[in-house]
Structure formats: C-alpha cells, structure tokens
Amino acid sequence: MPSRRAASNAPPRRNAVAAPRPQRVAERPGEWSLAARTSDLLGLSVSSELGLIERVRTGLSGKMLRTLQERAQISGDALGAVVQIPARTLTRRLNAGRLTSEESDRVMRFARLFAQVIALFEGDESAARRWLERPSPALGGATPLSMADTDLGTRAVSDLIGRLEHGIPS
Numbered sequence: 001m002p003s004r005r006a007a008s009n010a011p012p013r014r015n016a017v018a019a020p021r022p023q024r025v026a027e028r029p030g031e032w033s034l035a036a037r038t039s040d041l042l043g044l045s046v047s048s049e050l051g052l053i054e055r056v057r058t059g060l061s062g063k064m065l066r067t068l069q070e071r072a073q074i075s076g077d078a079l080g081a082v083v084q085i086p087a088r089t090l091t092r093r094l095n096a097g098r099l100t101s102e103e104s105d106r107v108m109r110f111a112r113l114f115a116q117v118i119a120l121f122e123g124d125e126s127a128a129r130r131w132l133e134r135p136s137p138a139l140g141g142a143t144p145l146s147m148a149d150t151d152l153g154t155r156a157v158s159d160l161i162g163r164l165e166h167g168i169p170s
Contacts, residue, residue, distance in 0.1 A: 037115035043067035
C-alpha cells in the first residue's frame with residue numbers, strides 16, 4: 001500500500017534546520033543580553049556576539065569610543081589608561097578616527113566589563129560607575145577600573161562580579 005506522501009505527489013520533506021532567531025533586546029535594561037548591553041554602550045545596533053566580533057575586526061569608530069566615554073563618564077586620561085591608547089592617539093581617534101582592530105578589542109573588553117557591572121546593579125549606571133572606582137578587598141585593594149587595563153585584570157573583575165551575582169563571599 002503506497003504511503004500518503006507518495007499519493008499526494010508532494011516533494012519529500014527534508015530535515016531542515018531552522019535559521020537562528022535574532023536575539024531579542026528586552027524592554028527593561030535588566031533583561032538585556034550582555035552583547036546587546038555592550039552594543040548599546042558603544043552606540044551600536046548589533047545584539048549578538050558575532051556582530052560585536054565583526055565590529056572589532058573592522059575597527060570601531062571614534063564616535064563609538066566617544067559614546068562609551070560619555071556613558072561611562074570617565075576622563076580621556078582614565079579611558080586611555082584602561083584601553084591602553086596613548087593620550088595623543090586617543091584624541092585623534094575621538095576626533096573622527098577609526099581604531100585599529102587591536103584597539104577596538106581593548107575598547108570592547110572594557111565595554112563588556114562595564115556592561116557586566118551595569119547588569120550587576122540591575123541597570124543602574126551611576127551605581128556601576130561608583131563600584132568601578134571603589135577599591136575592592138577582593139582585588140587586593142585595587143579598583144575594578146584600574147584592573148581593567150589587562151585581560152587578566154578584566155577576568156579577575158569579571159570573576160568577582162560572578163561571585164557577587166551568586167552571593168559567594170569574596
């Protein structure tokens with residue numbers, strides 16, 4: 001007895017893989033994904049890690065760097081120290097330049113960290129800024145901001161954030 005599919009003359013079904021759904025940017029800041037919050041801090045409109053990676057590879061613009069500086073409310077000197085860009089180069093980049101992929105990677109690293117701190121404080125950017133500038137015993141008395149100038153320092157701050165989120169004493 002022939003199957004129904006054969007009788008209907010319909011093409012056989014193939015095992016299709018559904019296209020990935022775009023990540024939803026939440027209505028409330030506390031629900032944003034880390035990628036979406038990082039993107040927002042830079043004035044970007046991407047909401048995925050892959051989109052952020054592509055932007056790093058092509059180089060962030062000076063406008064994006066300025067947006068991050070304004071959102072973080074840190075001086076040019078402090079920003080330059082965190083992302084390891086000399087003052088004169090930073091000034092050129094802020095005034096319409098494009099960052100190299102290496103500089104963009106360091107800027108993205110700081111933006112992601114700031115996004116994590118904002119999430120820790122449930123969207124309160126001013127509380128996040130204060131926390132970044134407050135010495136932490138868990139970081140040997142250093143401020144989280146001063147630790148963010150290296151990958152290992154950023155990881156130490158990120159680990160501390162994870163412990164705080166889960167109520168683990170530091």
